[in-house]
Amino acid sequence: xxxxxxxxxxxxxxxxxxxxxxxxxxxxxxxxxxxxxxxxxxxxxxxxxxxxxxxxxxxxxxxxxxxxxxxxxxxxxxxxxxxxxxxxxxxxxxxxxxxxxxxxxxxxxxxxxxxxxxxxxxxxxxxxxxxxxxxxxxxxxxxxxxxxxxxxxxxxxxxxxxxxxxxxxxxxxxxxxxxxxxxxxxxxxxxxxxxxxxxxxxxxxxxxxxxxxxxxxxxxxxxxxxxxxxxxxxxxxxxxxxxxxxxxxxxxxxxxxxxxxxxxxxxxxxxxxxxxxxxxxxxxxxxxxxxxxxxxxxxxxxxxxxxxxxxxxxxxxxxxxxxxxxxxxxxxxxxxxxxxxxxxxxxxxxxxxxx
Amino acid sequence: xxxxxxxxxxxxxxxxxxxxxxxxxxxxxxxxxxxxxxxxxxxxxxxxxxxxxxxxxxxxxxxxxxxxxxxxxxxxxxxxxxxxxxxxxxxxxxxxxxxxxxxxxxxxxxxxxxxxxxxxxxxxxxxxxxxxxxxxxxxxxxxxxxxxxxxxxxxxxxxxxxxxxxxxxxxxxxxxxxxxxxxxxxxxxxxxxxxxxxxxxxxxxxxxxxxxxxxxxxxxxxxxxxxxxxxxxxxxxxxxxxxxxxxxxxxxxxxxxxxxxxxxxxxxxxxxxxxxxxxxxxxxxxxxxxxxxxxxxxxxxxxxxxxxxxxxxxxxxxxxxxxxxxxxxxxxxxxxxxxxxxxxxxxxxxxxxxx
DNA sequence: GTGAAAGCGCTAACAC
DNA sequence: GTGTTAGCGCTTTCAC
Numbered sequence: 035x036x037x038x039x040x041x042x043x044x045x046x047x048x049x050x051x052x053x054x055x056x057x058x059x060x061x062x063x064x065x066x067x068x069x070x071x072x073x074x075x076x077x078x079x080x081x082x083x084x085x086x087x088x089x090x091x092x093x094x095x096x097x098x099x100x101x102x103x104x105x106x107x108x109x110x111x112x113x114x115x116x117x118x119x120x121x122x123x124x125x126x127x128x129x130x131x132x133x134x135x136x137x138x139x140x141x142x143x144x145x146x147x148x149x150x151x152x153x154x155x156x157x158x159x160x161x162x163x164x165x166x167x168x169x170x171x172x173x174x175x176x177x178x179x180x181x182x183x184x185x186x187x188x189x190x191x192x193x194x195x196x197x198x199x200x201x202x203x204x205x206x207x208x209x210x211x212x213x214x215x216x217x218x219x220x221x222x223x224x225x226x227x228x229x230x231x232x233x234x235x236x237x238x239x240x241x242x243x244x245x246x247x248x249x250x251x252x253x254x255x256x257x258x259x260x261x262x263x264x265x266x267x268x269x270x271x272x273x274x275x276x277x278x279x280x281x282x283x284x285x286x287x288x289x290x291x292x293x294x295x296x297x298x299x300x301x302x303x304x305x306x307x308x309x310x311x312x313x314x315x316x317x318x319x320x321x322x323x324x325x326x327x328x329x330x331x332x333x334x335x336x337x338x339x340x341x342x343x344x345x346x347x348x349x350x351x352x353x354x355x356x357x358x359x360x361x362x363x364x365x366x367x368x369x370x371x372x373x374x375x376x377x378x379x380x381x382x383x384x385x386x387x388x389x
Numbered sequence: 390x391x392x393x394x395x396x397x398x399x400x401x402x403x404x405x406x407x408x409x410x411x412x413x414x415x416x417x418x419x420x421x422x423x424x425x426x427x428x429x430x431x432x433x434x435x436x437x438x439x440x441x442x443x444x445x446x447x448x449x450x451x452x453x454x455x456x457x458x459x460x461x462x463x464x465x466x467x468x469x470x471x472x473x474x475x476x477x478x479x480x481x482x483x484x485x486x487x488x489x490x491x492x493x494x495x496x497x498x499x500x501x502x503x504x505x506x507x508x509x510x511x512x513x514x515x516x517x518x519x520x521x522x523x524x525x526x527x528x529x530x531x532x533x534x535x536x537x538x539x540x541x542x543x544x545x546x547x548x549x550x551x552x553x554x555x556x557x558x559x560x561x562x563x564x565x566x567x568x569x570x571x572x573x574x575x576x577x578x579x580x581x582x583x584x585x586x587x588x589x590x591x592x593x594x595x596x597x598x599x600x601x602x603x604x605x606x607x608x609x610x611x612x613x614x615x616x617x618x619x620x621x622x623x624x625x626x627x628x629x630x631x632x633x634x635x636x637x638x639x640x641x642x643x644x645x646x647x648x649x650x651x652x653x654x655x656x657x658x659x660x661x662x663x664x665x666x667x668x669x670x671x672x673x674x675x676x677x678x679x680x681x682x683x684x685x686x687x688x689x690x691x692x693x694x695x696x697x698x699x700x701x702x703x704x705x706x707x708x709x710x711x712x713x714x715x716x717x718x719x720x721x722x723x724x725x726x727x728x729x730x731x732x733x734x735x736x737x738x739x740x741x742x743x744x
Numbered sequence: 745g746t747g748a749a750a751g752c753g754c755t756a757a758c759a760c
Numbered sequence: 761g762t763g764t765t766a767g768c769g770c771t772t773t774c775a776c
Binding site for chain 2: 035036079081082083084085086088089092094096103104105107110111113114117121126127128129130131142144145146147148149150172173283286287289290293312313316317318320
């Protein structure tokens with residue numbers, strides 16, 4: 035077995051307390067003692083076992099991270115931000131993905147709690163109605179939400195204002211000359227963010243005198259973007275010229291699906307995404323999108339959480355600023371008329387195998 | 390404080406040993422006892438503290454994951470695969486990113502070891518020359534590499550054959566009619582995978598009777614893709630028609646950079662990526678790429694590692710099959726002549742601020 | 745089938 | 761400045 039603190043103390047000819055003090059730098063040691071301890075540590079290749087320490091101090095110096103998925107870079111980015119801050123303060127991170135399942139949320143939070151994490155950073159399905167969060171409150175475990183649109187319960191959260199952002203998208207699209215709007219969104223029940231973005235979009239359009247947009251919801255876990263796009267653009271009499279997608283991944287997929295339908299972006303349809311993931315500015319056409327400060331969000335949340343763990347009062351809720359990044363997926367301003375599809379036969383868009 | 394096993398035992402009127410047995414299902418308990426224990430647990434809302442258990446059993450049931458970055462979806466995918474398998478076996482995951490720095494590797498491995506992970510899954514800069522891996526060997530900590538091209542030392546690894554894949558790319562491009570090749574790669578010293586892909590590419594081209602391709606290396610941490618592309622396509626007399634990129638992210642960025650130069654993909658230049666990340670098939674043009682089975686790689690590595698932890702002999706090295714996915718970034722076969730740039734004045738491509 | 749007791753590796757009073 | 765000691769929450773012999 036690997037050497038223990040006791041082994042070191044024996045070799046150095048001091049007590050275990052002294053070795054512990056040396057490791058933690060908690061007390062001043064005489065020069066000679068320090069030297070002998072250091073030598074013993076080096077000789078044995080001693081590595082303090084943090085389990086013992088954690089058991090004693092009742093602090094694992096680790097934080098749990100719960101996100102919907104690692105497959106969406108937006109969450110990976112936040113994790114990067116968390117990691118950066120956490121490791122500066124000597125915290126480790128345990129990451130788990132729920133794949134947008136609420137059952138999973140409860141399960142992984144339980145597992146994390148069993149492992150004695152000192153706190154949690156999470157994005158849940160719905161911050162206003164979450165058994166997992168209720169449990170955390172009940173056990174008074176410190177936590178901070180990110181991305182979530184937490185309107186009730188005064189939950190600690192670091193996020194942007196999704197409603198305002200959605201509204202801005204509406205205004206921007208109208209400004210560009212659009213009059214026919216649609217939304218492609220992840221399942222509204224699976225994401226309070228998506229729901230808030232939709233709400234803001236509807237609200238903005240209403241303020242501008244427009245009806246609620248067409249909307250198609252797709253499953254986060256296995257999104258059938260093509261089918262949803264075909265639905266949205268099926269009716270030749272009510273064909274949108276502006277499409278707002280609830281995240282960038284959907285937007286990128288949507289652009290591809292539109293092209294398959296013979297619709298050009300941005301000439302025939304303007305597409306706006308949400309999140310501001312890096313690839314969005316790499317693809318052609320460059321995606322117009324609402325940029326969330328994901329890394330910062332993660333970093334701020336981590337700071338908040340660590341402060342809370344250390345007994346300081348949390349500052350949340352914290353609303354960070356978002357930005358609209360203009361890409362090429364929304365063209366220049368101008369009059370936008372619904373265009374005819376190249377192949378006007380609707381059956382074309384509903385091949386048998388997808389009906 | 391949260392209730393302990395002792396609290397439960399007191400309330401149930403049994404010994405701590407009995408409660409422990411109940412929790413672990415290690416012994417048969419009389420029906421009455423079991424019931425009383427269960428009731429006590431429920432009443433107190435008892436949650437076993439895994440720290441105590443780990444200390445006693447010398448097994449933390451957690452595994453450390455070390456990857457270059459979470460910003461490249463290819464690694465995020467592998468983590469998903471790891472997570473899936475690990476959580477099935479009740480293991481937790483501690484993820485850390487090194488951002489392609491070897492110093493970081495040693496640091497995070499140390500930190501993970503302090504935290505008593507039972508084993509590690511990692512992608513290191515260079516599997517053949519890695520202080521971090523040497524340390525793991527020295528302390529006989531179980532580990533499995535993923536993605537790495539481990540040729541020496543018989544390291545346990547689950548990966549694909551990057552050399553063969555690179556060679557295949559050469560053959561495929563030649564088949565499509567290309568005669569002028571270039572490679573855009575992450576720093577070869579920062580990635581044994583990239584180095585192996587380049588090696589295979591060179592080898593394949595050699596077999597076909599071609600010289601080694603032009604190559605530009607870019608930094609993983611802050612890649613200046615545009616500058617690299619400008620370099621590669623600067624010489625009008627030796628302009629490549631086929632570009633192999635060491636990963637998909639670079640390939641996607643390269644396509645954008647080429648377009649900025651006035652070069653069309655695939656009409657003027659065929660681009661091949663590597664990794665098979667999901668967005669690659671979403672972007673326009675669809676990326677032709679070498680698909681790695683990332684999720685599977687992670688899953689297999691996790692299985693391997695857990696087996697090793699449990700004392701079984703590891704099966705590695707394991708070479709998984711890769712696939713070439715044909716996209717639109719390589720056009721149809723045909724004769725490919727180096728094309729003139731739309732703006733033939735070379736100074737155009739070297740604006741002052743980047744010189 | 746159940747209990748008593750030792751101890752995993754560490755820290756933190758408390759003594760001196 | 762250093763040692764002694766109790767104990768964090770759990771598992772596991774060894775008894776009975």
